[in-house]
Amino acid sequence: MSKKIVVLGGGTGGTIVSNNLRRHLPPEWEITVIDRDDQHIYQPGLLFVAFDLQKSKTLVRSRKKYIMPGVNFVIDEITHINPDKKEVKTRNHTFGYDFLIISTGCKIVPEENDGLMDAWGKNAFSFYTIESANLLRKRLQEFDGGKLVLNIAELPFKCPVAPIEFVFMADWFCKKKGIRNKTEIELVTPLSGAFTKPKATAIFNEAAKSKNIKITPGFELNAVHGKEKYIESVQGDKVSFDTLVIIPTTIGDEVISKSGMDDSIGYVPTHHNTLKALKHDNVYVIGDATNVPTSKAGSVAHYEADVVVFNIMAEIHGTKPEEIYDGHSTCFIVYSKGTSSLIDFNYKIEPLPGKFPMPKLGPFSLLKETKMNWQGKLGFEWLYWNVLLAGRHLGAPPTLVMAGKEVG
Ligand SMILES: Cc1cc2nc3c(=O)[nH]c(=O)nc-3n(C[C@H](O)[C@H](O)[C@H](O)COP(=O)(O)OP(=O)(O)OC[C@H]3O[C@@H](n4cnc5c(N)ncnc54)[C@H](O)[C@@H]3O)c2cc1C
Structure with a gap:
């Protein structure tokens, strides 16, 4: 049978x-x-x-x-x-x-967030689905300055680096449009900083500061007030916006x-x-x-x-499953059109600086903004469709490899 x-x-x-x-x-x-x-x-x-x-x-x-x-x-x-x-x-x-x-x-379930659906597509947007990303694209094309706020409604959410990428790209985009001097960019997050792991968070916070992006941590969303143009936290704090980009409850x-x-x-x-x-x-x-x-x-x-x-x-084959998986995760973090960073970590080991995937050679650099990382980000799409989805191996184990990482 x-x-x-x-x-x-x-x-x-x-x-x-x-x-x-x-x-x-x-x-x-x-x-x-x-x-x-x-x-x-x-x-x-x-x-x-x-x-x-x-x-x-x-x-x-x-x-x-x-x-x-x-x-x-x-x-x-x-x-x-x-x-x-x-x-x-x-x-x-x-x-x-x-x-x-x-x-x-x-x-994402935007219906779960109080007030969000009233503002959806008017002054509140997302980019986590095809439809929402296209709506946001139109809004950004028309965008002529003002306060652009990225809010993460709740934990957990998909792709924890995407909000950081969004505000970094928004900085690049507004500079290219010549409207950066009349645009405020703010990342409002329930996390204690830009990311979940302390060392990488410190580096991303610093990069945000150098791009004049404000980070407001510890903000647990209670409601979106689209007409009055502010979001309110459970604790009663308010952050105003002209355009809200939100990662709704997931x-x-x-x-x-x-x-x-x-x-x-x-x-x-x-x-x-x-x-x-x-x-x-x-x-x-x-x-x-x-x-x-x-x-x-x-x-x-x-x-x-x-x-x-x-x-x-x-x-x-009659043997027990093994405790192999260690929480391994690898992600590019786009800093601008043309540059990107990269992180590689697991449950216990935070993102560290170094080279990836080959020690010394890379060609990619960890926790560092480089042009080569951007090439990696672009090339990854080809790899995804042609190699990874097929379930093929790239010769590396599924767990974190420490070779190439700078400890201490
Ligand atoms: C904006 C954005 C940027 C991202 N960037 C990155 C990145 O740079 N790097 C990275 O590694 N990851 C990134 N991700 C995350 C990555 O895409 C997801 O983590 C990944 O796709 C998860 O794979 P999955 O198989 O768990 O879920 P999915 O790929 O979402 O697949 C789930 C499937 O289940 C099906 N399904 C669910 N319920 C039912 C049902 N009841 N009946 C029938 N079918 C059902 C769905 O139709 C779907 O096809 C990003 C995600 C987003 C939204």
Whole structure:
């Protein structure tokens, strides 16, 4: 009898893990990926759409095209997971499984933020979806100065470096337009600084200062007042704006909470190192759908996919899953059109300066603004579509490599 692996979500994590598993497993293992649509979006490109550096249609490709022959791809809405019965229901079918991989990601829910929908598209914008990034692009084209505020509504959110990239790019954009002297840029965040890790935060804070960008930390959003043009925190602090760019409240997909598998904000409680669901046998979780304490980033989904393939193979061969994953995350941080920084870290080790991926040679520099890093950021899109989604290895382990990093 055939054995079955079902993968929920055909985004970054789901595509990589399915293709990688297909390479490892004999044909009697049936692999099925389910997603609600056939539109795979390269999400890092949404930042460039907002600044009119990339057209949104270039970010969208057919999921099916990137899922290997030998993997079934089903377009359907996943409506319920029953881990006791080892069964997944979609609108039109029921799928049994031997192993389940949850990679349903997370999404912004602007409706959750008081007052936001009244201002949406008028003076409040986002860039986390194709539609919102295009609306913001139009606004920025018309933008002629004033106060531009980037607010992170709530933790956790997707891609913790994206807000920093946005304000740095806004500085570049306003300079290019010749309106920087009549524009104030402010990053208003619930974090204690520009980023989650202290050393990198200090460096990003310094870069923001040199670009005359104000950072307002510790701000927990209570409401958006679009007409009066201010945001208000739970503590009653107010920050005024002319144009608000917001990362609204972010949650895991409803199917997780409706199936009773979530941690109250829609994420699956997941073992930090094996990536098995804590409460359910034969279930693994990767990408933005987990509650593991590292960035919700594509690089993380990629590293995690390698670990999950290893552990499913281990279970199939009758051994225990290993505690391999260390929270490894790698992200470019764009500083302007033409320069970027780069960070590489895990649960325990903060981003450090040095060279990446090769010690001494790089060619990329960690925690440093360089032109070569910008080339890396641009080249990454090609790598994503042509190498990474296929579940191929780049010769590096999924865990953090210390060679090339300057400790102390
Ligand atoms: C503006 C922006 C910039 C970013 N920049 C970077 C960056 O520079 N570097 C980086 O590493 N990461 C970046 N990211 C983050 C990265 O894109 C995500 O972390 C990554 O895509 C997560 O992969 P995933 O597989 O967990 O989720 P996704 O790729 O979002 O896939 C989830 C899939 O599940 C499907 N799904 C969910 N629920 C259901 C359901 N009920 N039924 C059917 N299908 C369902 C969805 O349709 C979706 O296709 C950025 C994200 C944004 C928004």
